[in-house]
Amino acid sequence: MTFELRNGPNILALGRTAAQACEALWPLLLQAADWRRHGRGPAPRLTAVHDPRLGMHHHDGQWQLHGAWPMAAHELAGPLLPLVADVPADASRVVGQLGQSLDGQVATEGGDSGALNGPEALTHLHRLRALCDAVLVGTGTAVADNPRLTTRRVNGPHPTRVVLDVHLRVPPESGLFTDGIAPTLLACDERDRARAAERVGGHQVLAVPGLVDDRGQVVWPALLARLRERGLATVLVEGGGVTVSRCLAQGVLDRLHLMVAPVLIGQGRPGVQLPPVQRMSQCLRPRARAYRLGDDVLWDLDLRGADPS
Ligand SMILES: NC(=O)c1ccc[n+]([C@@H]2O[C@H](COP(=O)([O-])OP(=O)(O)OC[C@H]3O[C@@H](n4cnc5c(N)ncnc54)[C@H](OP(=O)(O)O)[C@@H]3O)[C@@H](O)[C@H]2O)c1
Known part of the structure; x- marks a missing residue:
């Protein structure tokens, strides 16, 4: 004392x-x-x-x-x-983020990620949103979390909210499409434009020609180019694990912010998942810096030019 x-x-x-x-x-x-x-x-x-x-x-x-x-x-x-x-006029900056447990899960098996990270990490996430033009989430996150994706913890503008929903599974009554707090775009393939407009109104649809390829994969350069046309050059890919992992695997991310909380979830919803490799020398080893965020640790990974170690 x-x-x-x-x-x-x-x-x-x-x-x-x-x-x-x-x-x-x-x-x-x-x-x-x-x-x-x-x-x-x-x-x-x-x-x-x-x-x-x-x-x-x-x-x-x-x-x-x-x-x-x-x-x-x-x-x-x-x-x-x-x-x-x-950011050059013909390029985008894309930063991914995931809040994860020590054992690499972003939510429990039931999809709960609410209290995973501490307050400092949440504030950091809201700062990321305020500095980016757009914040994008995948279908799974929009359905499970009904998130607001605003900057309510900090001073700063709300980004445009983008829901990547190629199979039009997100309920039209979700807050993102109805709360009016910030602009929201449902990103889908051009061929689904009419159906998407019926669900959420034409003004909330970002129809992208060639968004989905023959294997059902999202063609990210096509999506990013359409966002740039709207003046949305810096994009925060906020989750979930599937969306961030696919961006990472396709070399779309410039940076990845992993906020690791001192909690063990066990079997849950996984964070980063990449195709298997045999040797450590084949693994991605980006330049990395760690920062303290309260009880959590932020790993800022610079993925530009990152090669297997
Ligand atoms: N801790 C965190 O930071 C954090 C952040 C966000 C979310 N979460 C949690 O994560 C969970 C949801 O994550 P999730 O990984 O299951 O879902 P998700 O990444 O939000 O969405 C996955 C879905 O998005 C579509 N998709 C994304 N990328 C695609 C691509 N390249 N090609 C084709 N389709 C693509 C697919 O939809 P279709 O199935 O329609 O094809 C896929 O099933 C929730 O429980 C949420 O609470 C945690």
Whole structure:
């Protein structure tokens, strides 16, 4: 107890400084994302209101922190800065995310993933949504979770919500199509346009020519190109395990944020699943950095150019 009392004020002071710095940094990240969306001409130099010596500048297509930011700010910015990078007009940036248990499950067998990750990880997820133009989920997630996919834990815009529903299985009365909180698009193949429009209204349908190939697989470049036409260049693929795994297997993801919670689920809904290989040398070994998010650990995987080790 004595120890705690003696050290309490220092710990509090440190905590406040770090929290204040993160509070100052978040609007700069939002501004950088906004400049990427709408900006023409040179990137502005972004500075913190309470201390103009602290800021962000744009260099070589990336934003970098300048000034003496505390470690907590670097930890916040590290996994988020790549999302506000320049995106060429003919390209997309795609980041996947999965919150998973230590044993690699994203939900229980019954489909419950509600309390898997802690509050800091959830806040990180909402920051990802706020920095991306679109957040996409697969049919399984839309059906099991009836998610809102908003940014209610942070300041920042809601992304456009995209439900990849090639067999039109998501109930039209789902909140995503009816709550009006943010725009929602049901992504389906062009040949299903009329049926999809009947279900959710034509304005909520993103019909993509050639979305599904002969083997029933989603052709991601076709989907991403249609999203770019709508001004949606940065896409967060939020789950579930099947959708993120297929993106990963097809080389669609630029980055993957795996938020690992200290919980063991046992048999459940698996996270990343890739085709089997025989040797460790054939496994994907991307550049990776780990960040602490409360009790959870965020693994930020850079998949650009990632090859088997
Ligand atoms: N912890 C987390 O971060 C997290 C995040 C999201 C969801 N979840 C949990 O994950 C569970 C749902 O995940 P899930 O993996 O079962 O479902 P999912 O990934 O949401 O959806 C899978 C379905 O999407 C369609 N699909 C996706 N990619 C496709 C492709 N490349 N080609 C063809 N079809 C494709 C298929 O639908 P069809 O069957 O119609 O062909 C497939 O069955 C829920 O329990 C949810 O709570 C957890």
